[in-house]
Amino acid sequence: MVTRFRLVSRSSRYATVKLSKSASLCSCRLFSTSSDATHPEPESAPPSNPTTGDGERHEELRNLRVLLQQNRIETARGALTSLVRSGSAPFTSPKELFSAFSLSSPSLKNDFSYLLFSVLIQSNMIPEATDLFFAVRNEGITPSSDSLTLFFDHLGKMKQFRVTINVFLNLLESNYRPSKFMYGKSVYAAVKSSDLGKGLELFNRMKHDRISPTVFIYNVLIDGLCKNGRVNDAEKLFDEMLQRRLVPTLITYNTLIDGYCKSGNLDKTFKVRERMRGDGVDPNLVTFNTLLKGMFNARMVEDAESVLKEMKDRGFVPDAFTLSILFDGYSSNEKAEAALGVYEEAVDSGVKMNAYTCSILLNALCKEGKIEKAEEILGMEMGKGLVMNEVIYNTMVDGCCRKGDLIGARMKIEEMEKQGMKPNHLAYNCLVKRFCELGEMENAEQEVSKMKLKGVSPSVETYNILIGGYGRKGEFDKCFDILKEMETNGTMPNVVSYGNLINCLCKGSKLLEAEIVKRDMEDRGVSPNVRIYNMLIDGCCSKGKIEDAFRFSEEMLTKGIDLNLVTYNTLINGLSMNGKLAEAEDLFLEISRKGFVPDIYTYNSLISGYEHAGNVQRCIALYEMMKGSGIKPNLKTYHLLIGLCTKESVELTEKIFGEMSLEPDLIVYNGVLHCYAMHGEMDKALKMQNHMMEKGIDLDKTSYNSLIMGQLKRGKLSEAKSLFEEMKARGLDPEADTYNIMVKGHCEKKDYMGAYDWYREMQEKGLRVDACIGGELVTGLREEWKSKEAHTVSSEMNGDKLDDVPVEEALSATKKL
Template identity: 25%
Template sequence: MLVWWRPKCTAEWFRHWRVFTRETFSCPFSTLSAAFQSDFSSGDEKPDIVHDNKIIRKRPRILSSESVVQTLRCLKRKPAVAFAYFKDTESIGFHHDFSTYSEITHILSHSRQGKMLVSLFCQIASTTGSGGPEILALMNHLRRTCATPHSLSFASNCLIKAYTICHDAQATIDMLSHLCRLGYVPSAWACNFVLKFVARSSGSEMVAAAFDQMKCSQMTLDADSLNIVTRSLFKAKKADEAVQLWLEMIEIGVKPHGYSSFIVGLCHCGKYDLAYEVLQGVTKERVPIEAMAYNMVMDGLCKELKLEAAEKVLELKAKQGCVPDVYGYSYLIRSYCKMGNALKAVDHCEAMESHGIKINCHIVGYLLQCLGKLGKTSEVIVHFMKFRDSGIHLDKVVYNIAMDAYCKLGNMNEAVSLLNEMMSRGLAPDRIHYTCLISGYCLKGEMQKAQQEFMKMLEANIKPDIVTCNILATGFGRSGLLMEVLDLINHMMDEGLEPTSLIYGVAIDSLCKQGNLSEAEKLFYIVEEKGIDNVEALHSAMVCGYLNSGWTNEAYMLSLRVAQQGSLVDHFSCSKLINDLCRGGNVKGASDVLSMMLKKNVVPDVVSYTHLISAYCQIGDMSTALVWFNDMVGRGRSPDATICTVLMNGYCRAGQFQVACKLFDQMIELNIKPDVVVYTVLLNGILKETLQRGLQGIAKERRCYLLSLREKHQKLLRSMEGEGIEPDVQCYTVLIDGRCKAEFLEEAQALFDEMLQKGLTPDVDTYKVLINGYCSQGEISKAEVLSQKMKDKLMTPDVYTYRALIYGYYSKGEIAKAEDLFQEMIRMNDESMSSDVLTVSVSQQKTLQS
């Protein structure tokens, strides 16, 4: 480096010259260096001075380490000049040795010239440097010769800084350890500087390792060191390690001061509960915490729906003198709205206003959406108008929520008015607003207006999306507007918008409802062959179309084909198919459909299981019915009273009354509350079992069975009363039938009267069992009274009622009345019933005559 590159240093040098001439400035720097060196040498080597102001120079001496060291010592009070001299002598070819490096290091350290010392150390430590001294030896020499500890500390700091420039993190850490072994005690600044460097250039593991190494070397670590390491650990999502380190540092006496950053770090790692505990602890000690830390803890607790804790954080924040802000309240209001607690959300809105905090449109949106989800549509409108009139700026989202509320209430005029108001405020409507209006008109069935809004949307260059088209197509389909559905499909294709399977399904469903099943099939096969996303929806639509048209077998065959292709129609279609197959007597087909659902890991609902189990019970296959019942329970579907009733009734019809009773006991154990139907099935089962046993025994045993029937019925009635269950018409009919069969006609009539007193209207079956009971006991007059009451109530007796009455008349020998009743039955009933009763009547007459 040339001297004129440093003007200030050059001026200092020239001060030491006794004579300045123009020739002096024309000399090369090597000559000046030699001359300057000789100025501080022996007297015979000084330049001669003549009176003509010219310098007569002797031949300059070659630079030596001793002379350079001597010169540097003379310049020790001028470190900048000394460093310039050191660099410039190097630039002219002089090779510095250990002594010159030691001297310049001593000068720069003592004068605290940081930039120069770092530059010098960078030169020594650089891997590209050559011929320099060994850095540790240089530092060791400085340690022995330097008198002031501050200079040593300053030099070590500069060396560490130089290493961060020239080397990586590991080399810097190693150098720090070497300095410790030499006897240096690095300052807290140096340790923190290294930790920051490692944190920037390496991962959290390296930072933690460096920190551990510093602790082992007993270096000076403080609260800043702790903050640097914990911040790195939090960044790597190692919250547990950060907490452990925090506790260890507190135990050794380091008092942290970055509580806010520590709490924020815990929140970044999702440790909201722990952050809350730390926050509670430090606030008790009145440690100041930043508002951001409070807000982050509240946000985290609100996300985990721990709202009581979040409210306590808000209280702590207020106690510490932190002014409540919009963020904390916003987190609470958003979370309470998410939970559906609109009342608490409104309370916090009022608390905000009481603290002078303005409510923004986002908070208004949270509250209105919550009210809408709770079905409080009218309250959505009330609160919207309140916030609007208060002058709060409302965005397009809030306007859309209010428009949707008006649409759900059927007030389309107000919804349109809100759209116009929004536009007058400079807010341009988008696809969502128009879709809202279209949906509202579709719900009201005003498809012409819905179509007009769709056209306005197109005129405004707003492209509808799949949701808009699905809503409009569904509205068209619900209104039977098949051509409009097809036109919408064509429009979507023209706009490059592929119609969804839902829209095609609407078209197929509309065709089926109009009786155009063949056209629906054609469209179905065209779209299926074309290929479409979510083809299961298309298959489901066709299956439902078949079922709605009564083509159950075709629906079943299509579902089988879909299953063979590896797909499955939707849950609703499967359930409807199972129900129709069971109703048509195709129990095996229904079982196959349910099995297909299970193979696709789709667990049918209890209703589907109930239809299938009921079908097996009707054909008397109770073993298969029980298999499906156990399968349902094993797949996590909780049985209800309905399916238990179906199974119990099946067992009773199959003569397995004891099994039905066991099932009733299992219901009670599973906390399934029985209803009146369950008790009716049991009462009827007891009746049938008792009669069956009574017919098999002698007259005396039969009477005992009939007496026990009444006792069992009474026991079940007491159980019903304990459950608070009142008998209905069917239940009373079974009780009356039981009393009649047991020949307790007075009790049967009392039960009949009790029904009337409770306001229950007896049906044909009720009259039938009581009439049959009176006829069987020869009390034909009472049976006649009941028969007349049936006619007064416009009830037509069935074949069994006529048979009982005719048989009663024949038993009493009143043949004419029997024949008159027979003629009446011919006038009021069909021929099949008449021939059946006639056959019975003739048979009974012959029996009596014989």
């Protein structure tokens, strides 16, 4: 787009012919200035310089000055364009040209600057235009809206975000009133340069100056807030848009959907989707892809499949990105067969797989150990023309390593070499990582040596894997040796290198050493990030050092590192586990004030704390609050709730169990079984047992213990014994807890000799009876005048010093019971 000069009055144009009468000169006004509109008599040409270069400079300046004086704007524009584009121009830069012209013709300085700036923008010489902008601003000249609009547009296209912000702030300092377009480009630049705070500051300045923000600006800020995890603040901006009677676009809705999906708030996601329908905004493929990814990440596979069906019903054909989401989504939810179904459907529809999409499917299969199926699909796709690349080879190498087929992995690497590809560190890293996972550090080191012999230098990731491997084995001296080797080889450790070591030290309860490593990395110029601090905070919380955990959180803030949701969740979990539930609740409220949305981990941490404290009412309240916020409880939530409600009542346990939207696992079933057995509801327990068997869920020792306890409570001693024998027949060897249940159950039914028989069998297996149960048995035997058996149990218990509790003390405790 060519910026046109705007002429002043016609009389002024004619007056420029009579320059001796001080008529108005150049009628173009690309800039506004506070200087007088008229110009003095034209200056005489500067004396020529005998030097050829200077002579050429003076000639160019004289020619430009004459053209401007004669108001021959377009001719001057052509001459100036040729001059700035010429590689052999007598001026080193447009900025120098401006300075030289200003010295030779100060009265024409403003007009020349207007023209020069316009030519630079039209010639797409944006860096030179930027230099000129700041030069003319120092002279008190402010570009016009037309020139600035074009300038901001070019800066945005070139992704010169910092320059955009500096130019805009410079204008604001001069009390210039920018247009909505300029504000939009500047807010966009701030958000894109990761300075959301500056973007919001400009947004507020815009409203203060009574300039109405556009939909574009709202979209940019909503996107920035969502990407920073501040979805609540994004929602407030959306509401503000509606109050200003601005119409949200498809981009607005897609951005909010993406933000809610990533924050795990699927209830709000569905509400935004419904509002789209109500406003008549049709979704596009981006909408569906975002919803699919969000559903899969939340493990809502059925909802994801519903979205996929709607997408197809609307006539959208899954693209490569959709297929990648489906392959990865099904894989992450352990539904590789469903991923294969999508592949087969795509093949039947004639969709051609590209290398990237194929690598996603292969990776999904390899993650679940289906390397043979991956090989089969790869062969089929190669038959259709797919060309193997390094990514696919690396995926297959990784798949072999995951399955433990290290020989197959090496063969893949050799195959790469035969195809003329040079395996890089990624291929070797798969082998190194697998050996580290197996704890075979010597073999891992040998693979690194092979890398070097093949001319492949270990990458920082290679060294990081080794640090993690040695760290998990507690060989921290080796970790420090690797850090030294990295520096010697010129491979500087990064934040991940130190993070791996700090994480292992924290897991190993070596918190002091972890903090020393943090200080060392800072001394070496590597700044700890939020993940490093979260590791340290988690380490402190796990050891009950809550004050140290908060010390690290305060240090984060002093260094300008914002606490993220993981930080808050870790602190809440630490407080909850240490019984500081009031403080945990305070942090829970602070999460929302900081613009974050509590997630499943936040709620589970609080529920876990209250479960430990036995506060059923608060646990249920949090559970209801979680559901009301659109967050679906996961299996851990149900483990905590059912474990607690078991002690409360059968009705409450059944309510929680009946509300499960997930497939119950063995822990949940065992919790319900235990509840029924403990409360004497054996008919329900047996019905649950049959239900588990129909579902193909095998009973474990915990399941049998609950069933045995329930039968004993009913006085069904023979049924309890049958369950005990069934347990052994299934290869589940009863341990001390099962025998203790049998002994206690017989004692409660006054069958002390029966209890004694179980005790004897227990002793023969080298298992020890619980002190209180043993004390109860001794008391019962004495009451039945079985002094010999009572003496035997008492003597053996004293000899074992069971649980460090003397028998007489156990007997005393039994009597009190």
